[in-house]
Amino acid sequence: MTPELVGPARRSVTARRAPWALMYHAVGDPRDDPYLVTVGPDRLARQLRWLCRHGLTGVSMRELLAARAQGRADRLVALTFDDGYADFLTAAVPLLREHGHTATVFVLPGRLGGLNDWDVQGPRRPLLDAAGIRAAEAEGMEIGSHGLIHQDLTATDDATLAAETTESRRLIGEITGTAPVGFCHPYGALDTRTLLAVRRAGYAYACAVDPGPLAGMYAMPRTYVGNRDNSPRLHAKRLLHRLRGAHLIEPAPHADRAPRPEPTALPREDS
Numbered sequence: 001m002t003p004e005l006v007g008p009a010r011r012s013v014t015a016r017r018a019p020w021a022l023m024y025h026a027v028g029d030p031r032d033d034p035y036l037v038t039v040g041p042d043r044l045a046r047q048l049r050w051l052c053r054h055g056l057t058g059v060s061m062r063e064l065l066a067a068r069a070q071g072r073a074d075r076l077v078a079l080t081f082d083d084g085y086a087d088f089l090t091a092a093v094p095l096l097r098e099h100g101h102t103a104t105v106f107v108l109p110g111r112l113g114g115l116n117d118w119d120v121q122g123p124r125r126p127l128l129d130a131a132g133i134r135a136a137e138a139e140g141m142e143i144g145s146h147g148l149i150h151q152d153l154t155a156t157d158d159a160t161l162a163a164e165t166t167e168s169r170r171l172i173g174e175i176t177g178t179a180p181v182g183f184c185h186p187y188g189a190l191d192t193r194t195l196l197a198v199r200r201a202g203y204a205y206a207c208a209v210d211p212g213p214l215a216g217m218y219a220m221p222r223t224y225v226g227n228r229d230n231s232p233r234l235h236a237k238r239l240l241h242r243l244r245g246a247h248l249i250e251p252a253p254h255a256d257r258a259p260r261p262e263p264t265a266l267p268r269e270d271s
Contacts, residue, residue, distance in 0.1 A: 018215060019064055020241050021078035021207065023222040024103075026125055027091040030227040034121050039227045041091050047225065048099040050234050051077065058101030060142035061182055061220070065205060079103035080207055080222060082146060082184055083116060084133070086126040093139050102140050106184035106207070107133055109171035110148030118150045130175045137176050144182030145169055145203075152189045153197070161194065165201035181205065183218075190219055 025037035027044055039047070051058055058079040059067070067073040079096070081088050084107030096103055105128070108114075113129035116122065128136065137143050147153065147164040148171075156164065165183065173179035181204040185194065188209030195218045198206045203218070211219035223237050 018221050019068060019073060019076070019078060020238065021061060021064070021080060021220060021222040022058075022225045023207075023209065024079065024081045024092070024225055025083055026085045027081075027087045027095075028125070032123050035119065036226050036228075039225065039229075041095065043227050043229075044092065045095050045099070046231075047229065047234065048095055048101055050231055051101065052099055058096070058099075058103060060102050060104040061144070061205065061207065062104065062142045063102065078222075080144075080184070081105045083150065084108050084128045084146060085116070086128050086132055088141075089128060089132045089136050089139075093136060093141065096141075097139060102142070104142040104144050104182060104207075105136055106144040106146035106182070107172065108146050108148065108150055109168050109175065111150070116150075133172070133175050142180075142182065143172060143176055144180045144184055144207075145172055146184045147186050150186045152187050153185065153194045154189045154191050161197045162201075165197050165203075169201055169203065182207065184208075185219070190214060195219060 024039060024044075026033070026039070027041055028038055030036075030038040030040050048058065055075055056077050057075060059076050061078045061080060064073055064076050064078045067076055079101060081092060081103055084105055088105050092103070107128055111127050114127050115124045116127065117124075133143055145165075145168040148168045149164075151164070153161055153164055169179050169183075179202065183198050183201070183203045183206040185206060185208050188211075190208055190211060192214070195206070195214065195216070198218050205220060206218040207222055208215075208219040209222055209224070211221055215221055223241060229237070
């Protein structure tokens with residue numbers, strides 16, 4: 001197993017504090033959502049204003065990692081939106097632009113224009129189609145992969161795992177003209193096998209939720225944000241992030257294999 005993915009820091013890797021990354025999903029009416037992953041537009045606007053009041057700028061994960069590599073990410077926070085809901089374009093993007101922020105949206109190219117059928121109990125919400133993905137990118141948002149159809153990759157066979165990581169990247173590249181550098185593990189489910197598959201597929205980073213000892217560039221921890229998160233709760237979550245001090249095991253700054261958030265510098269198995 002590749003040590004920089006799952007092992008302790010060694011000569012070729014270094015441990016660095018994980019950046020603060022917020023995890024959103026849908027933006028709409030939160031009242032009929034049993035999973036509590038929907039944030040109302042008014043609440044999102046207040047959360048974005050909270051960032052501004054505290055001197056923080058929301059950016060895509062790709063932009064944050066690029067700034068971090070240059071030592072200028074202190075006042076940046078990554079904003080990420082899972083599942084690629086159509087309301088990201090219609091409800092989230094206008095608010096992000098209004099408040100001077102950008103974000104990453106992780107989409108499902110195997111469900112273009114479809115519905116969130118994996119949510120058994122929740123309301124059916126439309127997903128971005130190819131035109132919506134291109135429109136979001138044109139607004140300055142990063143497009144990442146959430147796999148093909150949103151399934152637990154730890155429970156798949158090797159062929160399905162390869163398709164979910166590699167084929168989803170290829171299809172998004174066909175839509176946008178550029179292969180994505182970011183991946184997001186569906187359900188936050190991961191293990192050493194899925195981490196290696198994401199790396200082999202050519203991504204520069206991957207987002208998780210709370211990956212524990214597997215935290216690294218292919219399992220970036222994030223903070224859940226919901227409709228109940230007002231100013232005091234955001235303060236508490238920011239403080240908790242600092243106190244927990246989650247660290248990432250990643251290549252040392254001088255290493256040739258250091259992931260870079262640009263499509264022309266994707267990490268490869270033979271690099």
